[in-house]
Amino acid sequence: MTLLGMRRKTAENDDARGTGPATGRLDRFFKITERGSTTGRELRGGLVTFFAMAYIVILNPLILGGTSAENAPVDVAGGWLQTAQVGAMTGLAAGGLTILFGLVANLPFALAAGLGINSFLAVAVIGDVTWPEAMGLVLVNGLLIVLLAVTGARSAIFNAVPRQLKAAITVGIGLFIAFIGFVDAGFVTRTPGGPPVQLGDGGSITSVPTLVFVVGLLTMGILVARKVKGGLLIGLVATTVVAIVAEAVLQLGPASDDNPGGWHLTVPTLPSSLVSVPDLSLFGQFSFGAFDRIGALAATMLVFTLFFTNFFDAMGTMTGLAKQGGLADADGNFPRIKSALVVEGVGAVVGGATSSSSNTVFVDSAAGVGEGARTGLASVVTGGLFLVAMFLTPLTAVVPIEVASAVLVVVGAMMMGQIKEIDLTDFTVTLPVFLTIVTMPLTYSIANGIGIGFVTWVLLRFACGRARDVHPLLWVVAAGFVVYFVRGPLTAVVGG
Numbered sequence: 001m002t003l004l005g006m007r008r009k010t011a012e013n014d015d016a017r018g019t020g021p022a023t024g025r026l027d028r029f030f031k032i033t034e035r036g037s038t039t040g041r042e043l044r045g046g047l048v049t050f051f052a053m054a055y056i057v058i059l060n061p062l063i064l065g066g067t068s069a070e071n072a073p074v075d076v077a078g079g080w081l082q083t084a085q086v087g088a089m090t091g092l093a094a095g096g097l098t099i100l101f102g103l104v105a106n107l108p109f110a111l112a113a114g115l116g117i118n119s120f121l122a123v124a125v126i127g128d129v130t131w132p133e134a135m136g137l138v139l140v141n142g143l144l145i146v147l148l149a150v151t152g153a154r155s156a157i158f159n160a161v162p163r164q165l166k167a168a169i170t171v172g173i174g175l176f177i178a179f180i181g182f183v184d185a186g187f188v189t190r191t192p193g194g195p196p197v198q199l200g201d202g203g204s205i206t207s208v209p210t211l212v213f214v215v216g217l218l219t220m221g222i223l224v225a226r227k228v229k230g231g232l233l234i235g236l237v238a239t240t241v242v243a244i245v246a247e248a249v250l251q252l253g254p255a256s257d258d259n260p261g262g263w264h265l266t267v268p269t270l271p272s273s274l275v276s277v278p279d280l281s282l283f284g285q286f287s288f289g290a291f292d293r294i295g296a297l298a299a300t301m302l303v304f305t306l307f308f309t310n311f312f313d314a315m316g317t318m319t320g321l322a323k324q325g326g327l328a329d330a331d332g333n334f335p336r337i338k339s340a341l342v343v344e345g346v347g348a349v350v351g352g353a354t355s356s357s358s359n360t361v362f363v364d365s366a367a368g369v370g371e372g373a374r375t376g377l378a379s380v381v382t383g384g385l386f387l388v389a390m391f392l393t394p395l396t397a398v399v400p401i402e403v404a405s406a407v408l409v410v411v412g413a414m415m416m417g418q419i420k421e422i423d424l425t426d427f428t429v430t431l432p433v434f435l436t437i438v439t440m441p442l443t444y445s446i447a448n449g450i451g452i453g454f455v456t457w458v459l460l461r462f463a464c465g466r467a468r469d470v471h472p473l474l475w476v477v478a479a480g481f482v483v484y485f486v487r488g489p490l491t492a493v494v495g496g
Contacts (some may be wrong), residue, residue: 001287028105030375033266035327037374040229042108045373046381049110050389052367052407053382056094057389060113062125063122064357065405075126075134076293079284088278088390089354095386097347097359102379105340109321109365110382111347117309119358125302133290133350137299140288141306141440142348142358148311149341153299158315158337160471165453166332167421168433170320170451171442174415177363179441181408182263184401185213188253207261208252212243216406224370224410232371232407239403243268265401278390282355301487306348306358306486312447314344314360321361325369325416363446364404367409428464432457451481 027033032042065081066072072080094112101111117138125134143346148154182188187210191198200206205214216239246252247268255262271373318341322334333338340361347359368378424430436453440446458478461470483490 027387028375030377032375032377035374041372041378042375042377043381044229044233045108045368045371046378047368047385047490048236048371048407049368049373049378050109050382050385051233051236052364052404053094053110053112053263053362054389054399055401055404056112056115056362057087057091057386058341059115059355060090060118063115063118064355069095069144073122073126074106074128076128077130079131081131082279085282086356088280091154091278091354091386091390092280092283092352093347093354093356093359095383095388095390096382097343097350098379098386100346100383101343102376102383104343104376105336106376107322107327107336107340108325108333108368108373108375108378109318109340109366110379110386111344111359112362112386113351113357114310114362116311117306117360120305120309121357128292128294128298129290131355132287133293135286135355135357136288137290137302137352138354138358139286139349141227141303141310142345142350142352144303144307145311145345145348146342147345148340149345151336154311154315154341154345155338157473157477158319158341159331159333159452160473160477161315161319161332161456162254162474163331164429164433165424165436165450166319166328167323167418167459168436168453169316169446169450170323170415170418171422172437173316173320173363173366173446174412174418175437176412176440176444176446176449177366177408177415178412179444181405181412183211184408185405186210186264186402187213187405201260208246208250209243209255209261209263210428212239212246212400213402213406214301215239215242216403217409220406220410221413224414225444229372232367232410236399236403236407238267239406240399243400243403244270244398259275263402266399268398268400269401271398276390284353286352299339304482305487308451308480309445309447310348310358310360312450313445314341316446317361317363317365318344320418321364321365322370322414323418324366324411325374326352327374357443366415367407370407370411370414379481380431428460428466430459432461447484452486454478455481455485 060084065083065086067083069080074080090113097111101109112281119136123244186207188197200210205211216235219239220232220235223235253259253262255264319332323332344361347465351357352360422433432453435456436449439452440449454474455478458470458475461467
């Protein structure tokens with residue numbers, strides 16, 4: 001029996017149990033039965049993805065904004081963004097784009113403000129430009145990505161990537177999101193001296209929030225191993241209840257230098273109010289004045305950095321998610337790839353127009369895919385919840401980052417399975433694959449891992465007399481990555 005036939009048979013069995021596939025227009029539009037899924041799985045997947053990503057509505061405003069000029073990133077003109085406004089636009093952009101992605105691309109991937117780019121804007125860009133000008137650069141970056149996607153150039157680059165590197169990207173992302181989960185939960189921390197990282201505090205687990213993470217990780221792992229339907233969602237809800245009880249009894253409070261044993265990002269307490277009115281006044285607050293303020297060359301280098309990070313982070317993430325969900329073929333290609341790449345580019349445009357930073361496909365979508373989501377219906381559910389979250393910000397803060405982190409680690413383990421598709425007997429494959437996988441978590445960047453893999457793949461093939469095996473576009477992209485990796489000195493030369 002074919003894989004598609006097995007999926008349809010599974011869906012039919014689920015239907016007999018009352019949890020079967022959607023019927024009629026909904027099923028035909030999203031191809032739910034065709035992809036071996038059911039309505040229940042899509043709804044659960046969309047819900048799990050939202051809870052795995054809900055932290056972005058809290059975290060993005062903390063990175064880009066503040067409550068005053070004293071605790072916010074201040075631009076070259078003394079301007080700053082208010083957290084409440086950024087939070088509202090973060091939810092609006094993520095919700096609208098994720099619904100659009102689900103309807104157009106029909107894939108269970110959610111979009112939100114990318115953490116790499118928003119940090120880059122807050123730390124490295126606004127010292128030279130204003131916030132509206134920085135968002136204008138994000139918008140230009142998005143327009144370039146959309147142009148490449150519409151013309152087919154982005155798909156051509158995607159297709160030029162060898163299948164071994166596509167599988168390595170999936171594995172690397174699995175390690176990356178697991179590492180993110182470990183760090184966010186306090187399971188892995190920096191050391192004052194010696195090795196770069198350590199287990200917990202001083203080599204041991206000393207805080208209750210990190211212990212809650214461990215409990216959640218083991219609970220979800222057991223449920224998934226036993227193939228319990230909705231295992232990730234059940235584990236997430238159950239561990240959140242444990243966290244709420246722990247906070248109510250122990251009064252741990254938020255983590256700080258004086259309280260290292262507290263909760264990171266959000267404290268799991270029942271909110272005193274459920275509804276908050278969103279402030280959407282940041283919409284349209286962008287400018288293209290950076291090209292005049294710092295010069296065309298310097299502004300172009302900033303756009304180049306944004307472009308490479310945005311372009312290849314998204315490509316790697318979508319490759320990994322599609323392979324994890326069994327939606328990709330042997331070469332890593334997946335349905336409606338051109339539409340997916342176009343909408344993802346629109347995410348950067350919308351991010352600039354809303355001052356929420358570039359929006360891209362979130363690797364946290366792997367949580368929903370791990371729950372069984374296979375169609376855009378899950379994305380529509382996630383997007384709808386993001387729009388609701390604009391009004392229910394206090395409620396979204398109930399799930400602590402330690403619980404969401406447990407989901408990421410479990411899903412990272414799932415994605416590791418793709419390594420079986422890579423033949424590691426050829427060292428011209430082994431080294432690029434290895435560097436792709438380890439560079440992502442070690443540099444905290446998907447784009448860096450992809451770039452190192454591309455450059456190494458091209459150079460080894462050339463050195464071994466197999467240059468003809470390399471797609472011409474891969475040479476171009478590898479050369480672009482070389483420029484990307486030395487952009488610091490180049491920017492200094494341009495600035496000088």
